[in-house]
Each structure stands twice: as C-alpha cells, then as structure tokens.
Amino acid sequence: MAATTRLNTQRKNNHNTMFQLRNQKRGCVHAPNKIGPYGLPILGYLPFLQPNLHHHFTKLAHKYGPIYKLRLGTKLCVVISSPSLIKEVVQDAIFANRDPPVAALVTTGGGLDIVWSPYRPYWRDMRKLFVREMLSNNNIQASYLLRKEDIRRVVRNLRGKIGEPVDIGEVVFLTEANVIMNLLWGGTNGGEKWDRLGEGKPNVSDFFPGLGKFDVQGIEKEMREVLSGVEEILDVVVGERMKTMEGGGEWRGDRRRDFLEILLELRGQEVGERSFDVPQIKAMLLDIVVGGTDTTSTIVEWVMAELLDKPRVMEKVQQELIDVVGVNNIVEESIISKLHYLDAIVKETFRLHLPLPLLVPRVFLNMWSIYMDPQVWENPLEFQPDRFLNDTENLDYTGNSFQYLPFGLGRRVCPGLPLGERMVMYLLATLIHLFEWRLREGERIGLSEKFGIIMRKSKTLYAVTYQNYHISTCMNNHNMI
Numbered sequence: 001m002a003a004t005t006r007l008n009t010q011r012k013n014n015h016n017t018m019f020q021l022r023n024q025k026r027g028c029v030h031a032p033n034k035i036g037p038y039g040l041p042i043l044g045y046l047p048f049l050q051p052n053l054h055h056h057f058t059k060l061a062h063k064y065g066p067i068y069k070l071r072l073g074t075k076l077c078v079v080i081s082s083p084s085l086i087k088e089v090v091q092d093a094i095f096a097n098r099d100p101p102v103a104a105l106v107t108t109g110g111g112l113d114i115v116w117s118p119y120r121p122y123w124r125d126m127r128k129l130f131v132r133e134m135l136s137n138n139n140i141q142a143s144y145l146l147r148k149e150d151i152r153r154v155v156r157n158l159r160g161k162i163g164e165p166v167d168i169g170e171v172v173f174l175t176e177a178n179v180i181m182n183l184l185w186g187g188t189n190g191g192e193k194w195d196r197l198g199e200g201k202p203n204v205s206d207f208f209p210g211l212g213k214f215d216v217q218g219i220e221k222e223m224r225e226v227l228s229g230v231e232e233i234l235d236v237v238v239g240e241r242m243k244t245m246e247g248g249g250e251w252r253g254d255r256r257r258d259f260l261e262i263l264l265e266l267r268g269q270e271v272g273e274r275s276f277d278v279p280q281i282k283a284m285l286l287d288i289v290v291g292g293t294d295t296t297s298t299i300v301e302w303v304m305a306e307l308l309d310k311p312r313v314m315e316k317v318q319q320e321l322i323d324v325v326g327v328n329n330i331v332e333e334s335i336i337s338k339l340h341y342l343d344a345i346v347k348e349t350f351r352l353h354l355p356l357p358l359l360v361p362r363v364f365l366n367m368w369s370i371y372m373d374p375q376v377w378e379n380p381l382e383f384q385p386d387r388f389l390n391d392t393e394n395l396d397y398t399g400n401s402f403q404y405l406p407f408g409l410g411r412r413v414c415p416g417l418p419l420g421e422r423m424v425m426y427l428l429a430t431l432i433h434l435f436e437w438r439l440r441e442g443e444r445i446g447l448s449e450k451f452g453i454i455m456r457k458s459k460t461l462y463a464v465t466y467q468n469y470h471i472s473t474c475m476n477n478h479n480m481i
C-alpha cells in the first residue's frame, strides 16, 4: 500500500533524529542541539507561542521537519508529527511519562489520578484496577440498562422541546454526565457542576515553573474554584456511601454493586507504593467523569454540526437507521455495530475535529498535523466518511495504524475506549433516528474550533428539533411515553 511505503521511508529518515532527541530527554548533555527553533535565554520559545498550539506546531514542522524540539522556559519539549515516528515513540517507556499542566495538578490531588500520573507502579496499578473493575466486558454489558434509561430520559426531554432551539453540546454533556455518574455511584448528583473541567488551556506557567506562583493566566485560580464545587460533590457522595457501607445508612442490597462501592471495598490494598484510600478513589472518579464526559459530548456536538452542514450525508445516515432499526423500533445498543455509515461519519469527524489535538501532553504528538497532511490523507480538508468504509482493517480506534489515533495508543491508550465508543454511537443513533434537526432560521453553521486540551466548537451549536413521523409509534411500542 502506498501509505505503508511512505510510512517506512519516513521512518528511516527520522530514526537518527529520534535517537538524538531521546538522548536529550534522558539528560545526555552531549547530544547535538540544533533541531528546532531557537528562543530567548531563560524563556526559550515561550514568548513566540501562538494561541492555537496545534496550528503553530504544524507550521514549525513545515520548517524543521516531523520531529523537532523547542525549549519552553526550563522544559525541553519534543513535537512529533509523523506516523512513523509515533510508532517509535510509543515503543519507548520514557515517552509514556506525563508532564501535567498546572490545571491538571490542581484537579487531581497533585497527580494521584491515572491521566496525569507519571509512568510508575502507582499509575500501572491504578489503571489495572480501573480497567478490571469498571471496564471489563461483563461490566460494560451489565450496565447497559442504566445507559438505556438515561438515553430514554433525553428522548422524553427533547420531545417536550419540539420546535425550540436546543444547545446540543449541553444536552449531550448532561446526558453523558448522568450515564457516567450512574455507572459510578448510581446517582446523578450535581451533574451541572462538572462543566468546564476539561478546558485545560495551555498556561505559560506550565512550561516555565518559575512563573507558576504568579499564576500568569489565572488558570490555577479558575480551576481551584471549579474544583471546590466538584470536591463538594465527591465528598458528599463518597461520605454517604461509606456511612451506608459501615452500617449507618439505608442499604439497597438488591441492586448491582456500583464502581464506588467496589473501590471502597478495596481500601487498604497496596496500589503502587501507597495504600489505596479515599484521596485515590476521588482522584480516579474525577478522571472518569472528566475523561468520559467532555470527550464524548464534544465529539457528538461536532458530528451533529457536520451533519447539519451536509444535508445529503444526514439523509444517508437517516436512511441507514431506518433500514437497520426500522420505523417501529428504537435503537438498542446491540445494533450499533451494524451502523457502518454512522460509524464512518464518527471516525471522519474524529479526524477533522479530534477532541485531543496533541493527545495528552508527554511528548507532543501533533495528531492534528497528521490528519491534515495530504501525504498521509487524500484531500485531508474534506469531510469524506467513505474513506473509513473503504479501509476498515487499518483505520479503527485501536491504534493499528499510526496515522489515526483518536484514543491515543500504547501504554497510555484510552482505557475508556469501549465505553466511549458505545456511548457516542448509541446517543447519536437515537438522536438521529427519532428526531429531525434543523438550524435556526437564517443561521449558518460555523465549523471553527477553539484550542484547549479538549478542542471544542468555537460557537455553541443550537439546532431546532422536530419529531420524526415514527417517533410516537416507536415510543408507544417501547413504553417510553
């Protein structure tokens, strides 16, 4: 395949550069020091950074090649924008480390969580525990009824808003928050308070520790305010559950154990070098809520924006839903694997509007630059879901091909992938199957983005809902009224 040959050639060319940079990351002072832009003494390249980091890093890649370094304050950063180099990076444990921005440290009890934890036994044990206890196939299957109930609730709510403009991002965010909180502790306390946690704007002080105490962009202050609300929720939820488990509260013994309960039962076990206790539990819960809500709601909003912008694609996916689900049924999670065109639309949307353009910072893997590279993707600026129908073998979410990695790859690959993929597909399929969506009168859709660790639409998407002719039959048939 042409793409494979291209990747192999790039790989050979870049191997030496990669080796040099790895030595520098390991602190080898004799390594040559000439790949990448120069900066000022002490501040390095910081004063020259532009707000849309992924665009700026791509421009630099055009000048310095697919791997270069730049000094940001006291930190040496490496930026990679070629699939073949990503392949090499991911094999090296040193690149599985994390470099948490200030905003992240404030929100996770100083690196007790999984997302921002450095690569060490503590991270490995926390991650294993999370995957084993929450995300096993059995657990995901068993929690389907909870997701189903949450999705039905959205349908009922939207039905009450027919003809009104709806903020799609908000609807989806609250739904995802409910789904996740239900899985975690069987409740939906304070969903609205989680908003804004994934913003993580790049902060100048992230790159220049000396500036940290001045809190240059006010992010730490902002995050502390949000965090105090979130901590309140976690304190209440965890506190109540502990009381219940210790016999002081009312016990609902007939239902499945939820994730919080499982975690509380594991208190006292050794995780990494520490004893697993309430601070670790809270840090993990926070990761899951943030990791699972902002990413999924952002991508669903982008998919809906693309569909509203492209009526023919919308018609085609509506037809697929009618063919697969029918007009008398509602979408069940079990059929989403048959929705091939919707799946291709979601994948193409991940390519054009990836929620994490630089993945989570360790080395900067500039995926945005790869997705926009005509050497890697044909007509990269065009929305063409069919490219995913034509190459289902290589272009999946598991990191099979290094040119497409919406969920990351290697040791740090997103553990929430099986749940995230299901939630996105299930929600989109339901919204499109039961409702018609239109823009407000005279409104044009904007497809521009706003940079952040999570990249959202710069303009909120409002769409007016109309019910499809078959909605009443479907709802009646399934006791949803």
Ligand code: HEM
Binding pocket: 114, 115, 116, 127, 287, 288, 291, 292, 293, 295, 296, 299, 355, 356, 359, 360, 406, 407, 408, 409, 410, 411, 412, 413, 414, 415, 416, 417, 419, 420, 421, 424
């Ligand atoms: C559309 C949905 C999602 C997307 C696009 C997404 C994407 C990502 C990406 C790109 C990473 C970083 C991977 C890397 O550095 O190579 C990540 C990490 C992570 N995600 Fe997700 N994610 C999604 C849903 C979820 C869900 C539903 C959960 C939890 C239930 C979750 C939990 C996590 C955690 C805990 C990590 C940190 C893993 C580690 O550092 O070891 N994510 N995710």
